[in-house]
Amino acid sequence: MRKAVVAAILLLGSTALVSGCHKLTKMVGTQTEVKDTAYPERVYWGDTHLHTANSVDAFGFGNRLDPEAALRFASGEEVTSSTGIKAKLSRPLDFLVVTDHAEGLGATKALYDAPRILISDPTLLRWYDLMHEGTKGSLQATAEMLDARAHGKLPAGLNDPAKGAERTHKVWSESLATVDNYNQPGKFTAFFGFEYTLMQGGNNLHRNVIFRDGIDKVSQVDPLDPSSELWPDKLWDYMDAYQAKTGGKVLAIPHNSNLSNGLMFMLTDPNGGPITAEYARRRAAHEPLVEITQIKGDSEAHPFLSPNDEFAGYGTAGWDMNNLLNTQPTKPEDYAGSYVREALKRGLLIEQRTGVNPYKFGVIGSTDAHTSLATADDNNFFGKHPGVEPNPNRATDSFVPGVPVERVGRMNWQSLASGYAAVWATSNSRAALFDAMMRHEVYGSTGPRMTVRFFGGWDFKGDDLKADWVKAGYQRGVPMGGTLKPHGPSTPGNGAPSFIVSALKDPIDGNLDRVQVVKGWVDQAGAAHEKVFNVVWSAMDQRKPVGGKVPAVGDTVDVTKATYTNTIGAPELATVWSDPEFNPGQRAFYYVRVLMIPTPTWVDYDMVKYHLTLDPAITLKQQERGYTSAIWYNPV
């Protein structure tokens, strides 16, 4: 009996005693009229993946900033971080999705706020006391929570979905009201969303869920708890039910495939059988995007899978050893199901067999920060969670300070200050941004806000760049995320696809080194291949390719000062590229990778700021990058 009362207190999250009334003020704003342009004229930057104090682990890690602080920060305001540091972005973002974990939404905060005398579960009591001891204890408690989660041993009081439903509803309703108050169409879009933290053991199958609609529709549902699930089917059912009930729209974005031990992009269905057309269609319809880069590593490509790609392996070190919760090592045969380029290839193979491509997705970057602060700039990076907000030790701490690296698997310096989502939309509004995501007209960046255009057609010529090539791109071709129009007898051109590729540097970041097109295809024998083409780079006159490789752009980074200069590279790179190896019988995809010149990592900025002496193995400079969604080709 006693236990039931305890659970009730915990799960309700708050009695009047604890959190008082919360922000349930209603929307008072007037809806601004937003005009949509005929085609996307500008790119909008945002973060589709951010956690606040309402996330069970974020609060445990010491996050005390609610969704309101997250929204104020993303829209350009200064806020004070959980560890007391003033924080402000160099430029506002255009949109934000607060994606707190549905599982145990608000639970840690509820545990923290509960009267101690009412907690009888010894494990919960231990965590309660640890959290109240301060940051170190809090990190320890959270590490133990994640451990318990990995082994299915969370105390029922914290994790029972049925009993947690009420607390979830309360926290969700409050969060919706706050998000709605900060949605300013035309200026700043605040989406409703949550994270579906699906896991098998410690294998990461997480998805972020984003709604297109307003509070009238979204408030008709609560976020879905995945704790007893192994595969995403129940999430897709939930999404279907939402759409049927409200007439609204919702999408899901898988993330950290790099920590899934091969389960994110499998060649088979969950039962080990071949993927059917129906399964493929269902996956592609619900999951139009994948998060390709974030703080917990980069999932584009792995050197094991792409030995001929000299730039594969950005942000893979440390993250490629074990699964998310460090419960299983990652074996080489797992890599293929864990990285995006390979998934795009697998998609072609499955489409060859079934007629449907389950992995026809676009790509974005996002932070997955658990600080409520969407930072992806190396010189202004607030880390994965409050335990690694700026401080002199974070470069050499383990990923969860105080917990040995053998337990958490990674050193914190292996975190990337990455990434952001770029969306080519017709206005800054929920509807326009969401629709652009559905048609994959998006790209991901590891932080710099570089502008990238990519159009595919059959008759683009170098001369097109002299006139209004964006208009031409839309009229005679398809933008990133699209499928080349079928090539018929009357199609102009020489029979090979041609692409307009254009990249412009971030006005306040480094110059560009090169633009590459990554091609994947399936040959007649049914085997998948890939090739990276350098299509345009800076100082092409001097940097002549040698043995198929373009000489390195150079390096102006002074790691002792954490500086670089834009005396190398180019501010913009553009070309029209035609595939010299095109075979009309082969199914293929093409995507663009833009590389920046070398610049300092956040660790280098820390080293200079805090006068640190660091192990030479620690990465102090890097080439940041942007990845576009692919353009696909289907044989007629």
Add this chain to the structure above:
Amino acid sequence: MELKASTRALLKEPLVHFLIAGAAVFWLLSGRAPDLGERRIVVDKAVVGAMVERFYGSFHRLPSPDETDGMIRDYVADQVYYREALRLGLDQGDEVVVRRMRRKLESLAVADAETAEPGDTQLQAMIDRDPARYSDDPRTNFEQVYLGADTPDSRAAANAQLTDLRSGKPINAQPAPLPAKLDSAGASDISGLFGDEFTLALRDQPTGQWQGPIASGLGLHLVRVSARAAPSKPSLATVRQRVTNDWRAAAIAKAQAEAYQQMLGGYDVAIELPK
């Protein structure tokens, strides 16, 4: 009944508000605050009612008589332990208890601000204090031609290109994914595309004629400004949500700070650092 002016003033004090609220809440939890040495535990209707309400809140049914008895037994045991622990001074020097108490008072201090609805006068006053924050950006209509990286060569060529543009001849612009023409662009939009340096330089260009080159974070540009619109005066109707958000954030911060300062004022704090 008339309240004395001093009592009325006292009732307006936020500190008094949350001390009253705190006492009320404490009473809700435990019947009433026990005096040290108090040896009588009363389980009355109010206490049982609160238990039943909490039970109903989570199970959507009333507790059975056995369950109610169990809750009462538990409540009595809680009270016995709690009072014994207080008598023994176990709350003293316990960091967990200290933090919990602090957090309770902190959340009580901001409870009013979180739910208060500001009046139009208050919101208008906020706008008047910082109209620039709430007004639209100044708007500019302009065309731009991108000349590529800012190098001695491109600077040298820029003047001839400017002359060509002024005489209506086409020039070789660099193909960048930048709009050639921007209508009614706000300063923050322009900065997002070109950087702050360009936005500032653009502000000083005369209208009607091609000008430049001016530099951005991307390189060099020639520009022609056709029109400028001063920022519109912000009206409460159009910025109500934003100013309400700001008002609430400020009110919460202020309530928290004031409550602490008032309490702090009642203490002498001596800090003796080790040498």
